[in-house]
Amino acid sequence: MTKKRISRGKFEKMQQLSNQDGVIAALAIDQRGSMKKMMESAVGPDTYNIDMVYEFKGLVSQELTKYVSAILLDEELGFKGIQDKNPQAGLILSYEKTGYDANTPGRLPELLPDMSAQRLIAKGADAAKVLVYFNPDEADEIIQKKLGFLERLGDEARAADIPVFVEPIVYDDKITDDHSPEFAKIKPKKVIDTIKELTKDKYHIDVLKVEVPVLFKYVEGYTENDDSHVYTQEEALSYFKEASDAATRPFIYLSAGVPTKTFQEELRFAKLAGATYSGILGGRATWFEGVAAYAENGKEGLVKWLDTTGKANVETLNTILKDGAVPWYDAYGGLENIEVFDLNLAD
Template sequence: MTPNKYKQLEKMSNNDGIIAALAIDQRGSLKKMLASYSDTPNENDIVEFKKAISSELTPYASSILLDPEYGLPAAKVRADNTGLLVAYEKTGYDTTEPGRMPDLIPEWSVKNLKEAGADSIKFLLYIDIDEDKKINEQKEAFVERIGSECVAEDIPLFVELVSYDANITDAKSSEYAKVKPHKVIEAMREFSKPRYNIDVLKVEVPINLDYVDGYNGSNLSVYTKDEALNYFKEQSEATDLPYIFLSAGVSAETFRTELILAKEAGADFNGVLCGRATWKGAIEPYAKDGEEAGIEWMDTEGKKNIEELNNVLKETATPWFKKVRQTV
């Protein structure tokens, strides 16, 4: 890793070398969340909500993930010494053809994201590792291009892998839970190859906790606890890169439990990029009762969510710099 990339990753991390990042790069989905409690959300509501999250919660996070369309004003009000990770992809994916093909925000490049203040670049890829070879070859080439752009600008690249199965519509189903470990781990193995020039992988946990024996309530048991632990360990062994977990919209409590299981399995993960699990509860008071009510929730429940997560990270995550050799 180049000295500049190393320095930028240090900005993304806390003093222990753990990435304890806050994610609020949602765009269309955030507008829908606000709309569920307000009849007339507009573009400015999204901007202002992101600003409130950034100003109130970044004092407790090592870095924040934002988007360039709505999030740059929020970047300006983040706490001092908070790293800035900026999304490069268009929100969602192309629904007019098979394969959930990605696209980039057309008016942005890695160069001007860096000029806008980004310390690191994030790209999200939907990937079914078993999909048609022609589809996956296009995605692989897409990531290679972005990796080359980041090499040229000497800036770290985070790639977020979101798995799916082209033949299973419900990602929360027991049917998908059965194939999820394979989908997550093999995608991670592929994109750990040096040709992609990825610096940090942002990944899902390899299981669905709702189907783990002892954690599944009234749901079907798809995995025993030992099987779940083995999947966490296999995931860790599938890469030599630093990797962090995404919260995938689960509750704050569920996410903490997943991290504890990863630690119990001996997984060598290096932090989190946590979004909705931290701040989703602020949506209702913010949209219904105004900014002041939303900020009150952030300053109490939101802060509590991050501090509890940070405490778990101290006990479970390992420093990313133990995996990285800095070049001269």
């Protein structure tokens, strides 16, 4: 295998984001609009105020980064989390604007206007994360806009010497319910085709943060009703393996808002399939129930929940990763096949 050349800044930051096994065992709490809605729904509109979101993110970061290799946060609502995280945990910062302009076709991505890769580094980031809605079956005009965006993003991250994590969320313009059996049938091909494209060298994406390639609640044996499955277990296993084999760079799984037990089952299933994933960014599957604990019993109730149930959620995921995930550098043939070089940046 040809030696993989990685700049020193990127290499050292990737190691900072990983645990002792080279696996990215990370926590995600970069939700913005949805986080506000979750909190307001939990405490009630008459009680809700934005300081609750700030405090919640700060406490989750403070307590749970004791047990993870890194955390993904946004600065807008997660500034307390940035301050309060465990110093040993790596930091991934969101670089994209939340949501998309519904009046413009294609769910086009947009970066935060007052941010840059260099500014993220100045705020302590070890990586930049960008979410992109991606439909590989969309009109070529839209696809090319997104691919051009990703090429520019990759070039900026290379110049700044910081890893970039890209989170492609697949969708379909005709089947708008992405939890439906109809969407479940078309999701595997969309995920696989997206991975094939975005792990090409020209985008310089360091880590792809991907969805599992199936809607897991429709896998035979994992459904609420055995008659409602869309995939047999053999089919689902093959989709996991095909998606993994399509990746030419490290990839990790996101929890995509599924329940805690479901995310754990997905990761165990990935191992059965032989998927060579390099970790996770676990979000709501890790801390979602803490919102109710905070609403009911305030700061003290949340800290108690985080130090018991939240900790247990993370430790269970860490055990699953120990058993099933592979180091990020295995995608390049192992550490011995990586050549680290110094990027000479002008002052």
